[in-house]
Amino acid sequence: MIKETLEKIEQLRDKTLLAIKDSIYVEAVNDIRVKTLGKKGELTTVLKQMGSLAPDERPIIGAKANEVRETVETAILEQTAKLKTLRDEQNIKKETIDVTLPGKRRPLGKSHPLRVVLEDLKDIFRSMGYTVVSGPEIEEVRFVFDMLNTPAGHPARDESDTFYINDDVVLRTQTSSVQIRAMLENKLPIAIISPGRVYRRDEVDATHSPVFHQCEGLVVGKDITFADLKGTLETFMKRLYGNSVRLRFRPHQFPYTEPSAEVDLSCFKCGGNSDTGDSGSAQSGYCSFCKNEGWIEMLGAGVVHPQVLINCGIDPEIYSGFAFGVGLERITMMRYEIDDMRLLYENDIRFLRQF
Ligand code: DAH
Numbered sequence: 001m002i003k004e005t006l007e008k009i010e011q012l013r014d015k016t017l018l019a020i021k022d023s024i025y026v027e028a029v030n031d032i033r034v035k036t037l038g039k040k041g042e043l044t045t046v047l048k049q050m051g052s053l054a055p056d057e058r059p060i061i062g063a064k065a066n067e068v069r070e071t072v073e074t075a076i077l078e079q080t081a082k083l084k085t086l087r088d089e090q091n092i093k094k095e096t097i098d099v100t101l102p103g104k105r106r107p108l109g110k111s112h113p114l115r116v117v118l119e120d121l122k123d124i125f126r127s128m129g130y131t132v133v134s135g136p137e138i139e140e141v142r143f144v145f146d147m148l149n150t151p152a153g154h155p156a157r158d159e160s161d162t163f164y165i166n167d168d169v170v171l172r173t174q175t176s177s178v179q180i181r182a183m184l185e186n187k188l189p190i191a192i193i194s195p196g197r198v199y200r201r202d203e204v205d206a207t208h209s210p211v212f213h214q215c216e217g218l219v220v221g222k223d224i225t226f227a228d229l230k231g232t233l234e235t236f237m238k239r240l241y242g243n244s245v246r247l248r249f250r251p252h253q254f255p256y257t258e259p260s261a262e263v264d265l266s267c268f269k270c271g272g273n274s275d276t277g278d279s280g281s282a283q284s285g286y287c288s289f290c291k292n293e294g295w296i297e298m299l300g301a302g303v304v305h306p307q308v309l310i311n312c313g314i315d316p317e318i319y320s321g322f323a324f325g326v327g328l329e330r331i332t333m334m335r336y337e338i339d340d341m342r343l344l345y346e347n348d349i350r351f352l353r354q355f
Contacts, residue, residue, distance in 0.1 A: 002057045005046070006064055012042055013068040020075045026083045033076050043069060113355045114213065114344055117332045118195055121215055124239045128232070130191045130217070135178035137197050141168050143177040147311040148256040156255070163199050163210075171199035175216035176256060176325055179304075182218055183312035188319060189221030195328065206340040213328035218304070220314065220321030226259065226303050229322035233263055233301065240331065241268050248295055257302020257323060264295035269337070288339070296334060299326035 016036050023029045036042050047065050050058055111119070122132050135143075144150075145157050156162075156173070163171040178194035186192070195215040202208040219228065234247050246266040254260040266272035267290035290296050301324035306316035329341055336355060338344065343351050 001053070002060060005053070005057075005061055009043070009046060009061070009064050009068055012036070012046070013071060016042075016072050017075050020072070020079045023079060024083070026080055026087070029076055029079050029083065033072075036072055037069060043072070110352065110355065112344075112352065113332050113336055113338075114328055116355065117328060117335060118213075118215075120240065121195070121236075121328075121331070122193070124236055125193045125217070128191075128235065130193050133178060133182060133192045133194050134196055135172075135175070135181050135194055137172055137199070138165060139170060139172040139177045141170055143180045144170055144172050144174065147180045147308065148176055149305050149307050149311070150255040154255065159201075161201055163201060173200050174198055174325060175214040176323070178216050179218045179256070179308070179323055180312060183220065183309070183314060188314070189219070190321070191219045191221075193217045204342065206342065209329070209341055209345065212341075215326050215328060217324045217326075218321060219323075220304065220309070220319055222319060224320045224322055226322065229301055229303065229324065232322070233299070233324060237265055237298070240335065241265065244268075244271075246272065249301075252300065252302075254300055254302055256305050256308045257300075258305045260300070260302035262297055263299050263301055263324075265298045265334075267294055267296055268334070270294070289334075289337070298330065298334075299324055301325070 019032050150156055162173050175194050175196050182190055182192050198214050202210050237245055245268055248264040249261040252260045252262040269289040270287035272294040304321035304323050309316040
């Protein structure tokens with residue numbers, strides 16, 4: 001009986017040691033431990049049966065069982081350590097970074113051309129001492145029209161041009177409304193620009209959009225004259241387009257300025273030469289930019305109408321001012337030689353990447 005039991009224990013030891021040696025996972029070794037040495041393990045079961053042995057046989061079997069237990073435990077510890085080291089080594093190999101591999105490029109975004117021009121414009125005017133302010137796009141009729149000397153019945157207020165929210169509120173058709181807000185709010189003197197969106201009931205085409213951008217400028221103080229306006233706009237345009245451009249002031253009519261002017265820029269594409277009809281000029285041929293006019297209309301401007309000052313509680317006997325309004329799309333299209341305004345809104349990445 002004792003011989004059988006001893007053999008059984010030895011068989012169990014050999015089988016277990018073999019299984020441990022063959023294990024390739026730490027988890028498998030652990031399973032063997034449970035299966036052999038655990039509460040219901042095979043060796044434990046053998047020991048539990050000791051009660052059925054003769055008293056003098058028990059110490060022999062007990063000693064053998066303990067010896068086997070120790071052997072198995074040692075084998076488990078050794079195999080576990082070996083497998084862990086192996087796993088660590090493999091992980092290190094797997095996680096090694098090959099610094100010679102090419103990096104993954106992250107596509108970098110770019111500013112929209114309208115944004116670039118807007119930032120330039122703000123820089124230019126800030127450097128001349130102007131403050132950048134903004135006004136609401138949903139605006140009171142009195143700020144867009146009435147106080148700008150544009151009374152009811154004036155064609156500019158026509159419903160076919162203006163989006164009316166109700167009789168007193170519109171989507172502003174021009175940033176000129178901010179002039180009024182600035183004069184009502186600010187202490188004199190005033191030197192502001194105000195860029196922003198404006199809305200008109202226009203069909204979309206290459207040069208029109210129901211939403212576009214303007215930038216308003218307003219200066220009010222003592223002894224401000226048309227000459228200041230000319231100097232300011234000249235500085236502005238030269239900073240934008242280079243020192244060789246020339247400005248032309250054409251008489252015009254705006255309700256809120258007197259005198260008023262439309263300001264043209266000499267065509268920077270053909271140098272303003274294509275209008276001379278001079279076939280000997282270096283840039284002879286058709287200029288699609290100025291349509292051979294030699295000049296490109298850029299903005300509206302003028303000396304602030306005394307009535308507008310009065311509307312804002314400013315005494316026109318003491319103070320005077322000038323104002324201008326320029327389309328941002330126009331400046332942008334000129335600068336980058338873009339011939340269709342819709343390109344600015346479609347967000348076609350192939351177009352935007354070019355800038
Ligand atoms: N508001 C005009 C427009 O939308 C532009 C303009 C002209 C603004 C003359 C002015 C100005 O401030 O004095 O076309």
